[in-house]
Amino acid sequence: MSTPTASCPALFIAAPSSGQGKTTFTAALARALRNQGKVVRVFKTGPDYLDPQVLAQAAGQPVDQLDLWMAGDAYCRQRFYEAAQTADMILVEGAMGLFDGEPSSADLAARFGLPMVVVMDVKGMAQTAGALLAGLAGFRDDIRIVGLIANSCGSQRHRELIETTLPQGIPLLAAIARNPELSLPERHLGLVQADEIRDDLEVRFEKGASVIEAENLPQTLLALPPVTFTAPADVVTADLPSLAGCTIGVAKDAAFSFIYQANLDLLEQMGAQLRFFSPLTDSTLPSCDALWLPGGYPEIHAATLAANTAMHAAIRQFFADDKPILAECGGLLYCLETLTDYDDTAHTMLGLLPGHGAMRGRRGCQGMQTAALPEGPVRGHAHHRSMAEGTPEPIAHGERQRHPAPGEAIFRERGLTATYLHLFFANNPAAIALLFSGKASPARQPIDSEDETHAVK
Structure with a gap:
């Protein structure tokens, strides 16, 4: 018997570091797709509570956290497989910088063959953006970067300077102008909780979606080749x-x-x-x-x-x-x-x-x-x-x-x-x-440090 599979376009949103605008961009893209009547399923890399609240409101769909160490391969595989059965597109927001952590965002993208876009805050740089992107793209041979999102772009000339220095085969997909009205409010530990500022977030989502739609980005990304996700064999x-x-x-x-x-x-x-x-x-x-x-x-x-x-x-x-x-x-x-x-x-x-x-x-x-x-x-x-x-x-x-x-x-x-x-x-x-x-044991049981995760869904 063959293993069940499901396919749909999917995209991993990464960055060279935290604070580049990944969540703002992911939320805007999810809302733009939703406004076009698409079912978009969003996942967040790593143990994050605040970003998923915001992304769930933008997408109108629940958002799960995916982490290869905490949750395990089978859990992540099952969630992708289930989402691909109903979604028009899957978005995965990375955590920190692309290669930070063990496992990293790159590890998750590579494990499931997800094409990546890099969101980069280009304020204070021009041609250097191309050098940074080339370094990210060439650092490992098991990831595939399909485009750059230039965040905080100052002008049309700024855009042109960046675009002319990008590595061959990696286009500038969008240049997003500096606009504090698009940024998401923050406090200690991360973003302000979505339930506290729902109306404010709606305004920001719609403004962000308009910027993304003006770049024709939803159509470009929906045209990506579908990614095939395989159901895990060990989820019972x-x-x-x-x-x-x-x-x-x-x-x-x-x-x-x-x-x-x-x-x-x-x-x-x-x-x-x-x-x-x-x-x-x-x-x-x-x-x-x-x-x-x-x-x-x-x-x-x-x-x-x-x-x-x-x-x-x-x-x-x-x-x-x-x-x-x-x-x-x-x-x-x-x-x-x-x-x-x-x-x-x-x-x-x-x-x-x-x-x-x-x-x-x-x-x-x-x-x-x-x-x-x-x-x-x-x-x-x-x-x-x-x-x-x-x-x-x-x-x-x-x-x-x-x-x-x-x-x-x-x-x-x-x-x-x-x-x-x-x-x-x-x-x-x-x-x-x-x-x-209420059947808790009063005595500690030893942990086998080599034990695999028990993840089941």
């Missing part, structure tokens, strides 16, 4: 562990929004019922068997969180009843005794875990790690600009992807598991099922 959703009969309360509002859609999908595939609630505005918890307090921006809403004492009492009672709680990053800060915001004001939090959280300016921590949970290893990542002090002895630490130093602490108090790590549930569904079902 029927073998997922069961969470049937388990209802999970998920904190979701402006303070807690760093949630992989893939994590929600997996919990539902395992049979869990999901009930969302807001620690900012709700006074009671939904009826549930377990809680998930994900990451987000509790530091921005610390005063409101502190004032909602009814929610404090509800979660404290849930904790006292020894029910399972997973708290990640911002959720961890919420579980501490206090959280000190950027104005150096301390706010009372839940107090489920001894310790105090505080913001620390531009300094922070990020990187891929494996959470050494007693239930089993789960891959994920850390990204924060806060610190937790006075906490109890952790039961384990995250294991860094490529460094021997201990990673983020993992705490366990009664049914609470708290850590700065954001977990990618599909990496080890069995461990996640144990965590939320």
Whole structure:
């Protein structure tokens, strides 16, 4: 029996570094295609929560994060295969610079044969843009760059100077003029959350789409040869562990929004019922068997969180009843005794875990790690600009992807598991099922550092 395949045009949007305009361009292109009645599926490389929110609004379709280390080859292959069955075009936004990280954006593009365009901020350069593009194109022989997007282009003459020095066979697909009205608003950790500025984003998307349509870019890219995606042979959703009969309360509002859609999908595939609630505005918890307090921006809403004492009492009672709680990053800060915001004001939090959280300016921590949970290893990542002090002895630490130093602490108090790590549930569904079902093991199990990912969909 032959392996199922699906094909459609696909494009990987890369850059020589962060801050070149990848997300702005990807969102504008997705909106331009959508305005033409096309179904466009967008993916984001790496463990990013904020860019996918923006891209999902622009495309009108859900956006999944793809990472070969965190999610695994089978997961990425399955997502591409599923998208290609319904999409008129697939867009993948890279992370950081084209070759940064292990695995890098280039690794993902090469693995699936995706043609690439490079978005480059050309402010302050002209012919050098051609040299940089030549270097990127020739650095590896397993990637294919099909064009340049010259961002922040100053004039028609600026465009001509760039265009005449590009490597043979790599055209200038578009020159986007400097325009702050197209740029996406940012804050610490990345872009401002889409739900906070939806109307403003709509204006920016439409302006960006008009620029892209003026360059005839949608038609040019839709004419690219289709990419064929093959279904993975080892994805067997029927073998997922069961969470049937388990209802999970998920904190979701402006303070807690760093949630992989893939994590929600997996919990539902395992049979869990999901009930969302807001620690900012709700006074009671939904009826549930377990809680998930994900990451987000509790530091921005610390005063409101502190004032909602009814929610404090509800979660404290849930904790006292020894029910399972997973708290990640911002959720961890919420579980501490206090959280000190950027104005150096301390706010009372839940107090489920001894310790105090505080913001620390531009300094922070990020990187891929494996959470050494007693239930089993789960891959994920850390990204924060806060610190937790006075906490109890952790039961384990995250294991860094490529460094021997201990990673983020993992705490366990009664049914609470708290850590700065954001977990990618599909990496080890069995461990996640144990965590939320209340069958957590009290003893740490050793991790085989050579073990492959458990990604299934």
